[in-house]
Amino acid sequence: FFGSRSTVTERNPVFSTINADDIAQFKEILGEKYVIQDEERLLAANTDWMRKYKGSSKLLLQPRSTAEVSQILKYCNSRCLAVVPQGGNTGLVGGSVPVFDEVSGVLVCEAGCILENLVSFLDNQGFIMPLDLGAKGSCQIGGNVSTNAGGLRFVRYGSLHGNVLGRRVWADTFRDGSLELSRIPLETMAIVAHFVSVSKRTSSMSVHVGSLEAVLANGTVLDMLGTLRKDNTGYDLKHLFIGSEGSLGIVTKISILAPPKLSSVNLAFLACKDYVSCQNLLLEAKRKLGEILSAFEFLDGNSMDLANVLILGTNIYVHASREKLEAFLLRSMEGGLISDGVLAQDMNQALSFWRIREGVPEALMKAGAVYKYDLSLPVEKMYDLVEAMRIRLGPAAEVIGYGHLGDGNLHLNISLPEYNDNVLAQIEPFVYEWTSKHRGSISAEHGLGLMKANKIHYSRSPESMASVTKWNQLNREELPLGASEEVFMVEKKIILS
Ligand code: FAD
Ligand code: MLT
Ligand code: ZN
Incomplete structure (x- = not known):
């Protein structure tokens, strides 16, 4: 570790160690090019932005589709391999680096749209990204949603809980004028971007970007997209993923409400x-x-x-x-x-x-x-x-x-x-x-x-912490979410289980 004692974390012995068969399996799923073992690239991925936390993952995976994310997670779950999702790696609390000393976790490098590219794309279309932050040149929207990033425009546009939509945006009313995000020259675009389409609603003043979809640790693709404006059938699951820092699965598609550009700033x-x-x-x-x-x-x-x-x-x-x-x-x-x-x-x-x-x-x-x-x-x-x-x-x-x-x-x-x-x-x-x-x-x-994984009690009552634990237990035992082991699969979030 680079930082002081506060950055030392014990590895959970529940997880297995990666071996040559695992690597071969990943190469089969992704192709050689997207299974990274190059030391320099691993060092960058294993080090957080503040250079405070340092991991020792031996493998970086770059899936390009939800299906690939799903296959990887399913495999890791069956082998009990630890996974750390990573976006732009600009997080400031050591959440995106696998920090375990001896054993390699598998770093699934979940990519996506770089926030700044979305900001300028929307700006060109006459809209505003409701989120803006200093790390915009590197952070990715998947990471932003997973951390529920606040940033510089929160005072006006509020939290991503309010801006991330849970319904399909490519319904008929939005089709006119829709643009494929892949047309934007984004050199760093990877999995999220391959799926996200930016749709411009011509009939009104708002735009929605992509939609929210997540892959659970056992490979189940959780489709939280919908076509309905109002839908009160049970829990609004997408909110669990917003701010869950990868502990419940990997976010692969996102929908964000973007307000129209202001006439003057x-x-x-x-x-x-x-x-x-x-x-x-x-x-x-x-x-x-x-x-x-x-x-x-x-x-x-x-x-x-x-x-x-x-x-x-x-x-x-x-x-x-x-x-x-x-x-x-x-x-x-x-x-x-x-x-x-x-x-x-x-x-x-x-x-x-x-x-x-x-x-x-x-x-x-x-x-x-x-x-x-x-x-x-x-x-x-x-x-x-x-x-x-x-x-x-x-x-x-x-x-x-x-x-x-x-x-x-x-x-x-x-x-x-x-x-x-x-x-x-x-x-x-x-x-x-x-x-x-x-x-x-x-x-x-x-x-x-x-x-701050073990500091939650300073801001949460024992009752609310107990209900998270209870929820996780229920999740493993009863809920049909395919959630049997996913809470365990994300090693750094073990505190929640
Ligand atoms: P990463 O750092 O890669 O990951 C962050 C966490 O999300 C990790 O736990 C990771 O495992 C998880 N994760 C990443 N992608 C996914 C995914 N697709 N699915 C599931 N889990 C995932 N934050 C603010 O809130 N407001 C600010 O104003 C702000 N300003 C910043 C300024 C600077 C200069 C820097 C360096 C950081 C700033 N941050 C700010 C912190 C950081 O940029 C945000 O937390 C950002 O949202 C992280 O995005 P990322 O893509 O870099 O995620
Ligand atoms: C900011 O507001 O500048 C960010 O959250 C980063 C930081 O806190 O240093
Ligand atoms: Zn801030």
């Missing part, structure tokens, strides 16, 4: 003298800008320093329509909520503002080791934790706070030259206990991964 980069002013500004922005507010991000002075930007004070972004925004800014300046600021003059300037905000995680990575916490907290309490942590750690580490203020989501990051177990002991469990005491969530948008 404006961005202001503002400085407030303290955190209380930021809070008040958010309140005012919600009141006065209402539905035209599509992002409200926050960076503290330390984040800005780290991103090498010479703007002092506490900074926030507000993303809204120009006329209303100008009036709002004027009032907020007069009222003393804003001490300085700039309204982007054109798209290039707006993009350069966003690059500052989106560049913070990368700047942190470059600065050395980082302990990263992704918390939901009441907005009025949020920055107290950053300050409490600064007092607690003293000069031993740099404590920085940024995040999605509009959603009550703090990214608390502790940066130091290298991982240090003594510092970690000062941070944890303090950070989790503090969050729990204030009825927050220890995982706002990044998921649990390996990092």
Whole structure:
């Protein structure tokens, strides 16, 4: 492992070890080219974005169809081989890397559309991807859905639970004007993209991308597509897959509701003298800008320093329509909520503002080791934790706070030259206990991964944890989901079973 003791995970002895017969079987299913044993490529797949978790998988599989995913999983299930789905490998909680020391798991490299390609594709069609995040150039939509990623537009468009559709989108009404996604020149497109079609509904203002389908660990293809607008026959299963981080199966097809492009987009980069002013500004922005507010991000002075930007004070972004925004800014300046600021003059300037905000995680990575916490907290309490942590750690580490203020989501990051177990002991469990005491969530948008798999109790009651366990037991014993062993098959998620 690269990180400190927090990244060490024991392998579950239930799983078998991969052998030559297994590899031959995979080659038969996928063809030689898609069964990767090349050390360099394996190293990349075995290492997470933060270079904190390191796996030892000896095999990377690149299936190109749902049928291939199904065959692979069926085989792995019969041999009891561990599988880790991987999308763009940009997850921040060590969820996409197989971390087990000696024994190789099988890394099923579930691919898909790179988020940025979807964003620009939709933009060209006059629509918006309701999801946007700094990792858009690498992360894949399958990974986004599996982590229920939040990102920069959540304040307006909400969670993927609301945007991922569970019905067929290529019903007759959508056929007119439909476009095959495979026409977009995406060099990295793989399995999801082979199936996803982007349909443009000409008769109204919305577009739906693909649809949600998943393959369970025993190979069963779970078709959660439907043609009906309303369907209350039992559970809405797709929601279990959104945010389940690969623990229930591999997502192979997705449907996302994309709203029409806005006629104008404006961005202001503002400085407030303290955190209380930021809070008040958010309140005012919600009141006065209402539905035209599509992002409200926050960076503290330390984040800005780290991103090498010479703007002092506490900074926030507000993303809204120009006329209303100008009036709002004027009032907020007069009222003393804003001490300085700039309204982007054109798209290039707006993009350069966003690059500052989106560049913070990368700047942190470059600065050395980082302990990263992704918390939901009441907005009025949020920055107290950053300050409490600064007092607690003293000069031993740099404590920085940024995040999605509009959603009550703090990214608390502790940066130091290298991982240090003594510092970690000062941070944890303090950070989790503090969050729990204030009825927050220890995982706002990044998921649990390996990092927080055994920390669920800080945010979930014993009763709700017991009901997940119960559900898994029922799932194995009684439910006709073909779910007999799939919860076990995804090794890193064993905590849920
Ligand atoms: P991976 O990292 O490959 O996998 C993530 C998890 O999903 C793993 O548990 C993996 O096993 C599982 N998985 C992947 N694909 C599938 C599939 N098809 N079926 C089943 N399981 C699957 N996250 C946010 O929420 N908001 C942000 O604003 C944000 N910004 C980021 C900025 C940067 C610079 C970086 C590096 C990361 C950021 N993230 C953010 C975290 C990360 O990008 C998201 O979690 C993203 O959704 C992960 O997608 P991925 O394709 O890289 O998935
Ligand atoms: C962000 O908002 O920048 C991401 O969630 C990544 C991070 O928390 O560092
Ligand atoms: Zn974030």
